[in-house]
Amino acid sequence: MGRAVTLLVCGNAEAAGELAGELGALGFSARAASACSAAPALQADPADAIIALEPLEGAANLQARAIISLAGMFDGASAVVVPPAHPIQIAARVRSLLRLGVLEETASLRLADLGDAGHLLHKPEQKSGPISVLYAGPPDPAYLRLEHALERADAQAVAAFSTFNAFDYLHERAFDAVVLNTRPKPDIAHTVCSAMRRNTRLYHTPTVLLSHDEVYRAADEAFARGASDILPASLDADDLAARILTLAHERRRRRLSKGLLESCRVPAVLDGETDLFNETFGRRHLSSLTDLAQKQGLSLALIGLKASVPGAAGPAEGRHASGALNQFASMLRHCVRAEDLAVRLSADTFYLALPGTSAADAQVVAARVAAIAECTAYEGEDPQTPFRIVLRHEVTDAGAGDKAQTLIARTLAGLHQERVAVAAV
Numbered sequence: 001m002g003r004a005v006t007l008l009v010c011g012n013a014e015a016a017g018e019l020a021g022e023l024g025a026l027g028f029s030a031r032a033a034s035a036c037s038a039a040p041a042l043q044a045d046p047a048d049a050i051i052a053l054e055p056l057e058g059a060a061n062l063q064a065r066a067i068i069s070l071a072g073m074f075d076g077a078s079a080v081v082v083p084p085a086h087p088i089q090i091a092a093r094v095r096s097l098l099r100l101g102v103l104e105e106t107a108s109l110r111l112a113d114l115g116d117a118g119h120l121l122h123k124p125e126q127k128s129g130p131i132s133v134l135y136a137g138p139p140d141p142a143y144l145r146l147e148h149a150l151e152r153a154d155a156q157a158v159a160a161f162s163t164f165n166a167f168d169y170l171h172e173r174a175f176d177a178v179v180l181n182t183r184p185k186p187d188i189a190h191t192v193c194s195a196m197r198r199n200t201r202l203y204h205t206p207t208v209l210l211s212h213d214e215v216y217r218a219a220d221e222a223f224a225r226g227a228s229d230i231l232p233a234s235l236d237a238d239d240l241a242a243r244i245l246t247l248a249h250e251r252r253r254r255r256l257s258k259g260l261l262e263s264c265r266v267p268a269v270l271d272g273e274t275d276l277f278n279e280t281f282g283r284r285h286l287s288s289l290t291d292l293a294q295k296q297g298l299s300l301a302l303i304g305l306k307a308s309v310p311g312a313a314g315p316a317e318g319r320h321a322s323g324a325l326n327q328f329a330s331m332l333r334h335c336v337r338a339e340d341l342a343v344r345l346s347a348d349t350f351y352l353a354l355p356g357t358s359a360a361d362a363q364v365v366a367a368r369v370a371a372i373a374e375c376t377a378y379e380g381e382d383p384q385t386p387f388r389i390v391l392r393h394e395v396t397d398a399g400a401g402d403k404a405q406t407l408i409a410r411t412l413a414g415l416h417q418e419r420v421a422v423a424a425v
Helices: 012-022 035-044 087-116 141-154 165-173 186-197 217-225 237-263 279-296 319-335 361-374 406-424
Strands: 006-010 029-033 049-052 066-069 132-136 156-160 177-181 209-212 229-232 301-309 341-344 349-355 391-398
Touching: 006 012, 006 035, 012 029, 012 087, 029 035, 035 049, 035 301, 049 087, 049 391, 066 087, 087 217, 087 229, 087 237, 087 279, 087 349, 132 141, 132 301, 141 156, 141 177, 141 237, 156 165, 165 301, 177 186, 177 237, 186 209, 186 217, 209 237, 279 301, 279 341, 279 349, 279 406, 301 361, 301 406, 319 341, 319 349, 319 361, 349 361, 349 406, 361 391, 391 406
Parallel strands: 006 029, 006 049, 049 066, 132 156, 132 177, 177 209, 209 229
Antiparallel strands: 301 349, 301 391, 341 349
16 A cells, blocks of 8 residues: 555646646546536545645535645635645645644544443543634735734734744744744745754644745745645735645644543553553554555554563663663653554564554654664663663555455565574674
């Protein structure tokens, strides 16, 4: 299932074909169809998401995980992107919506699996109160119009007329969205985007750039720096507020699902020494994730990890060796997303299940975990001789008909084969 995300671009043949080509160059598998033939096109060849260049009749009944409209809001559309839209902008919205869908589905499954395992859970309450939006930039008529529009929508707007004030606000309180004025210096707005994406607390807070140009020429750089959307300052104030509030509500949905996933970490289903999920619950939940992946055609990757300690750690069952393995395992869950499943099978063997992730992307995660392991030193029997854990990994993606136990066994077999190969060398 390690395939590219599939898109169906619906609209005028020439425009849809051109956009499909541009999205294909960004790593998607995209094809074009007319707006009236969307349903039969999906029946013949399903797609993960639809890009609508024209309103789609019966969109709510179309089998796709997300529908992004470039033709204004219509029934069934998941999100609206204001034209003229850069392909990177459309791609960012597609990926964000698909990731949010995986997060919410995984949270729902994990809660259900926890209940099936006999553990009651009180759902966390969604953040109450009005949506709060931070505006950062110099005073501007566009901000005044936006402020009034947000107030009409029962949302709060806070203005920071300098970058320093903006970061003061961001560190003092949580905002549901941030609006950055690209006038007079777009580089400052891009810098704020970059800084927020480097901060774990602010990483998922949407950032919207207000552009005063018909076409924002630095769109490539803006999205590379982490902008969520680019909106023209000349847009009707209520439409502008609606686009920002859509992103803000998505942020709240993400927070709610992450809170739900965190609350599923009850002691009865965790390894007592590391807070990773134990083998029993891991198998139960992986079975649900595998079923979901096959039912919806989602990618699902598994990373098997085998840790070993050198002689400097002392006896394999000794305090230093077991302490290092426990510390590594405790760190492991912080290397992956909230929706990912981190399981401890034994003292030195683990796996990570990554829903909505291809094998290629899972290799990146595995390499990151290995790099962290390589640069972390632990105290050995001789305090003057610290040691590092040696980590091997194997990445497998779920195939048609795979069951959880089959997937685990295949991953562990790959780890064993790698060990034999290393020993043979």
